[in-house]
Amino acid sequence: xxRINVAEVAPQAFQAVLGLEKYVRANVGHTxxxxxxxxxxxxxxxxxxxxxxxxxxxAAGESDRRLFAVATWREAPxxxxxxxxxxxxxxxxxxxxxxxxxxxxxDAAAKVxxxxxxxxxxxxxxxxxxxxxxxxxxxxxxxxDV
Numbered sequence: 001x002x003r004i005n006v007a008e009v010a011p012q013a014f015q016a017v018l019g020l021e022k023y024v025r026a027n028v029g030h031t032x033x034x035x036x037x038x039x040x041x042x043x044x045x046x047x048x049x050x051x052x053x054x055x056x057x058x059a060a061g062e063s064d065r066r067l068f069a070v071a072t073w074r075e076a077p078x079x080x081x082x083x084x085x086x087x088x089x090x091x092x093x094x095x096x097x098x099x100x101x102x103x104x105x106x107d108a109a110a111k112v113x114x115x116x117x118x119x120x121x122x123x124x125x126x127x128x129x130x131x132x133x134x135x136x137x138x139x140x141x142x143x144x145d146v
Contacts, residue, residue: 003138017130024124028117034062035083036090036121037128038070043094044132048140055146085109086121093125 007014024033034057041049054067069076073087089109092101109118134140 001139002141006134006138017127017134020123020127020130024120024127027120028124030060031062032083032086032121033124034060035070035073035079036086036124038067039073039087039090040094040125040128041132042071043091044129044136046132046136048135048142049128049132051142051146082112085112089121090125093122094129 028036034053037053038050038057041053057067058064063078066076066078069078070087073079073084079087085105085108088105089101092105109121113121
C-alpha cells in the first residue's frame with residue numbers, strides 16, 4: 001500500500017524534480033536515457049520505475065532482447081561503446097561507494113562523451129535515482145492497467 005503521494009503533499013518539491021526530468025529528456029539521447037533509467041531502477045529495486053521505463057522503451061521501439069539484457073549488460077553483446085560507458089557510469093553512480101566513482105569508469109565515459117554530454121548523463125543518472133528513492137520509499141504502486 002502506498003505510504004504517501006509526494007506530488008500531492010509536497011508539490012513544489014515534486015515539480016523541482018520534474019524540472020530535472022524535463023531537462024534530461026531534452027538533453028540526453030532517448031535510447032541511452034531509457035537504458036540508464038531502466039538500469040538504475042533495476043539496481044534500486046524500483047518495480048514502479050522498471051515497469052514504466054521498460055514499457056516506455058518498448059513503445060519507442062527498443063527491442064525486448066536489449067531490454068532484458070540490461071540486467072546483464074556487461075555480458076551481453078547488444079550495446080555499443082557509448083551505451084556501455086553510460087551503463088557503467090550508471091552502476092557506479094547508483095552504487096556510489098566509499099571511494100566514489102572509479103577513475104577507470106569515469107575515464108572510459110570521458111573518452112566517448114563530451115564534457116557537456118557527461119554532465120547531462122550524470123544529471124540523468126542522479127534524476128532517476130531521486131525518482132527511484134521516492135517511489136521505493138513511498139511504495140508507489142504499479143498501475144493495474146497499462
